[in-house]
Amino acid sequence: MNKKIFAFLVFVFIASVPMVSSVNMQKPSINADETSKLKNEVEWDGEFLGGIPKGDNEGELAAVFGGYFKNRNRGGFFAGIWSNEDENKQGEVRGIFGKHIIIGKIINDQGSLPFIGFIKFNNNDDTEFDFIGRAMSIIGPAPYFVGTFSSY
């Protein structure tokens, strides 16, 4: 009987490993002072916060982003800031989003790069993320991103 319980516990432990690692993803955080300068641009409908998980370690984030969004009929537009602490880079991110598509520009001191991608909004409570997507620019990788948002 003890062996069965032990085997069951081992199974539960193994099964819970991926679940735990996804729940324990590093929480993205953005300096509020940086986003505050965007806050008065328009009357925003809400704010978002997200990150780009590192490819080799899902628990850590390669970059974080956060800002504000405004809803329109079938989508909306947004403005925020992004930060990559590993490379000590940061800048702005602006764009528009639809039901499944997101396009925009990432901007920093050196210029701007357009990006395009897919986005999916989660309406269920079975995940900690409100949206997940994948984006790319004309160069560089095409990473996945995840995040949350809250409406005012």
Add this chain to the structure above:
Amino acid sequence: MKKIIIAISICVLLLIMPTTISISTKIIKTNKNQDFIKENHFSNENRPLWAQGNFTGYWGLNIVGELYIPLGKIIGYYSIGYHSKLKRVGYFQVDFKEFDDDNVTRLKGFFWGDYMIGKQLYLDSENTTAIAGLGRYNETNSEFFWRVMAIKGPTYFMWGNSAKFN
């Protein structure tokens, strides 16, 4: 003596690696392959009514937007600027073919300046895959470059030249 030979071999191997990468990039950048332009089966006679021009070129894997591995050829139609206020908005249709393979995959979509969205059609089924892309167009030599991706999988490139119908 053996150790020296091994060390030299490793050095040569390491030196060759970047050379190989740069060579594969150079091929796609310099080989215009005029014979493919000649074998273009599009013409003014059988073009779709909406088409204003056509384009030919290559497609392939695009690694981090910097390394280009050609996998096949592309031939397509485009139209642009239907509306006076939407001069940079256009429509395209492109057929993909792998080298030495006659199977064709079709891509249709819209582009708006640098941005492109569309879908990949599988001719043997009704399934489609959404695609998104970013591109550049050089008006001087009619050369275009697009980087394309789906929701998963690698990113691809399309590169070639376009020609406007008379």
